[in-house]
Amino acid sequence: MKTGRLLALLAATVTLASLLPGEASAVPVFARKYGFNCTMCHSAFPRLNDFGARFRANGYRLQGRHEVEKTVLETPTPVALRTSAGYVYDELRHQPEGMPSGKRSTTELGGLDILSGGLLGPRIGFFLIYVPGIEATRGVAGQDAALEMASVVFSGLARDRLTVRAGRFEPAYAAFSVKRQLSASPYEVYDYSFPGGPKFSDTQTGVEARGGGHGCIRAIAGLVGGSGTNRDEDPPQDGYVRVEGVLGPGEGQTAGQRLGLTGYLGRARPDVSVGASTDRAECFDRLGVDASLNARGLSLAAQYLWARDGGPLWGQGDHVCWSGGFVELSATPATNTAGFARFDLVREPSFIDRTVTRFTAGGRFYFEDNVTLHVEYSHQNMSAPDVVDDATEDFLAVRVDFAI
Numbered sequence: 001m002k003t004g005r006l007l008a009l010l011a012a013t014v015t016l017a018s019l020l021p022g023e024a025s026a027v028p029v030f031a032r033k034y035g036f037n038c039t040m041c042h043s044a045f046p047r048l049n050d051f052g053a054r055f056r057a058n059g060y061r062l063q064g065r066h067e068v069e070k071t072v073l074e075t076p077t078p079v080a081l082r083t084s085a086g087y088v089y090d091e092l093r094h095q096p097e098g099m100p101s102g103k104r105s106t107t108e109l110g111g112l113d114i115l116s117g118g119l120l121g122p123r124i125g126f127f128l129i130y131v132p133g134i135e136a137t138r139g140v141a142g143q144d145a146a147l148e149m150a151s152v153v154f155s156g157l158a159r160d161r162l163t164v165r166a167g168r169f170e171p172a173y174a175a176f177s178v179k180r181q182l183s184a185s186p187y188e189v190y191d192y193s194f195p196g197g198p199k200f201s202d203t204q205t206g207v208e209a210r211g212g213g214h215g216c217i218r219a220i221a222g223l224v225g226g227s228g229t230n231r232d233e234d235p236p237q238d239g240y241v242r243v244e245g246v247l248g249p250g251e252g253q254t255a256g257q258r259l260g261l262t263g264y265l266g267r268a269r270p271d272v273s274v275g276a277s278t279d280r281a282e283c284f285d286r287l288g289v290d291a292s293l294n295a296r297g298l299s300l301a302a303q304y305l306w307a308r309d310g311g312p313l314w315g316q317g318d319h320v321c322w323s324g325g326f327v328e329l330s331a332t333p334a335t336n337t338a339g340f341a342r343f344d345l346v347r348e349p350s351f352i353d354r355t356v357t358r359f360t361a362g363g364r365f366y367f368e369d370n371v372t373l374h375v376e377y378s379h380q381n382m383s384a385p386d387v388v389d390d391a392t393e394d395f396l397a398v399r400v401d402f403a404i
Contacts, residue, residue, distance in 0.1 A: 029078045029117050030060070031369070033070070038369030043254045044330070044338035045369060046180040050251040057210060059155025059163055060117055060125035072118040084110040084374070086399025094389040096382070110399065111143045125153040127169075129179075149179075149203055163210045171208060172220040173240045173262045174200045175290035175303050182330060184397050185360045185378035188344035189305050189324035192356075194284065194313040196229040196271030198238065200305075206236055217245045227268035234281070238266035252292045254299060254332075262288040274315030282310025302327040320349045324356075336366040354384040362397075372401040 031038055038045055041052030048056065054063060061069055072078050088110075091103040112134065117127040129149040136142025151167035170179055178190055178201040190200035198204070206224030219241070226238030244252070244260035252258020264286040270276035290303035304325030314320045324346035332338045344358040362376030375398050382391035 029080045029115060030055070033075045033078070033118065034062070039335055042369075044182060044332050044364060045366070045372065047182055047253075047330075047338075048177075048180055049254045050256070053251040053253045057163060059123065059153035060119060060127065061123075061155060069119055069122065071120060075118065078116050078118040080115045080403055082113040082115060082401070082403040084399045084401040086110070086374070086397065088399070089394070089396040091394045092392070094387075094391045096391060099391075107139065109140045111141050113148075120152070123154060123156045125155065127151055127153070158211070161211055164207065165210070166207045168203050168205045169208065171204050171206075171222055171224060171240065172210070172242050173222075173264055173286070173288070175242075175244075175260050175262065175288070175292075176301050176328075179203075182338060182340045182364060183342065183360050183362060183378070184374070184376055185342075185358065185395060187326055188346045188356055188358050188380075189303070189326060192322070192324060192346050192348075194268070194271075194309050194320070195273050196227065197268055197284070197309075197313065198227045198266065204238075206238075216247070217243070219243050226266045229269045229271045230267075230281070231269065234269075237281075238264070240264040250294070252294070255294050257294065258290075258292040260288075260290040262286070262290070264288075268313060270312045270315070274313070276312040276315050278312055282313050284309040284313060297332050299330045300327070301330070314349060314351070316349075316351060320351070322349045323347050337363070338366075339363040352384075353386075354382060357381050357383075370403045374399050374401055 030036070030041065034040075041048060041055055043049035055061070085108070087107050089105045092099075092101045095101040112132060114130045114132065115128065117125070119125050127149060131143055131146045131148050133145030134140065134143050147168060149168050149170065151165050151169040154164045154166075157164065170177060174190060176187070178187065181187070186201065193199045204224035204226070206222055208220060208222035210218065210220045212218030221241045222239065223236050224238050224240075225236050240263065242260060242262045244258055246252045246256045246258045248256040250256030266284050267281040268284060269279050269281050284307070286305055286307050288303055288305040291300070293300040302325065304323070306323045307321065309320045311318045311320055324344070326342055326344040328340060328342035330338060330340040339362070341361040342359070344356070344360070346356040348354040348356065358378060358380040360376065360378040362374065365373040367373065376396070378393075378395040380393040380395075
């Protein structure tokens with residue numbers, strides 16, 4: 001399928017969606033509890049707005065209304081289901097050796113998430129996402145069973161200036177949430193690491209402390225389990241610190257201008273696939289800068305990461321460096337419509353000498369808060385100086401996302 005035809009189909013479908021009527025209604029889990037519409041916390045579900053960001057940072061409690069909060073024993077059963085169904089086209093060409101190639105064109109049910117969240121006590125919140133195992137069959141996407149998130153949040157500590165999250169969660173070093181992004185296509189740099197290493201798109205098990213309240217400057221620090229190549233007896237040894245500031249009103253989600261700086265230092269054992277001469281733990285580190293700029297329904301999100309890994313983690317003798325980032329523009333011209341466009345870049349290590357780029361564009365139309373038409377086209381290009389034909393991927397999705 002040629003790029004022009006894909007873009008034409010994308011434009012036609014988004015135009016049709018914008019002509020359809022829509023109105024808001026409440027969805028689970030927190031909307032049922034408070035009687036809110038989904039738009040209270042989401043400017044374009046699943047992306048959080050500023051109110052939603054404060055609610056999450058505050059341990060799933062409403063600011064200024066703590067006296068009327070109720071625990072999960074006093075509210076409706078806090079369980080929700082989320083899935084999607086629709087058409088997917090995915091074609092991979094000229095892929096490097098060992099990577100899959102071919103074409104997929106199908107209608108399918110796209111997996112299932114089971115979510116829960118709420119308060120266990122006045123200052124103790126929790127959030128959980130379980131992904132049940134599903135065997136891949138014709139028309140149904142397969143998935144491995146996993147406890148994707150399961151964390152407890154202790155809020156209101158140190159005179160309401162400290163929140164501590166423990167368990168399995170999405171760490172704050174990913175400045176833009178992978179679990180709440182608008183696109184189905186990945187942030188390339190978040191999915192990149194040494195073989196078997198931790199990716200910024202992964203959830204992690206550990207503890208994270210957030211301080212500074214909701215003023216101009218805040219700091220977040222955490223200790224997590226890190227790489228899956230480590231042994232069971234290895235202690236958590238990956239730490240990170242993030243400092244961010246917000247200028248103007250808001251949290252830098254849909255209002256205010258947010259700037260951030262992230263540092264990550266970890267240790268990992270080489271994966272067996274790289275054939276390293278040693279399995280002892282090697283150091284690796286990440287440094288990132290990011291910005292979230294917002295004005296009149298437009299949001300510009302950007303992050304760039306620099307990485308330095310111990311050579312044995314790549315099967316090399318010397319240190320290995322690589323970098324990458326993305327810039328994404330999103331717009332919410334109406335409460336029931338959102339559009340997005342993103343450019344991704346990854347400069348792989350010099351011994352691989354390959355550059356990965358991806359362009360993604362799409363839109364979401366909300367029939368209801370919990371029923372969304374999603375249309376997206378994404379093109380990935382992987383180029384190397386000594387390769388004649390670049391490896392490419394063309395991805396198109398037209399689907400309906402829904403939650404109950």
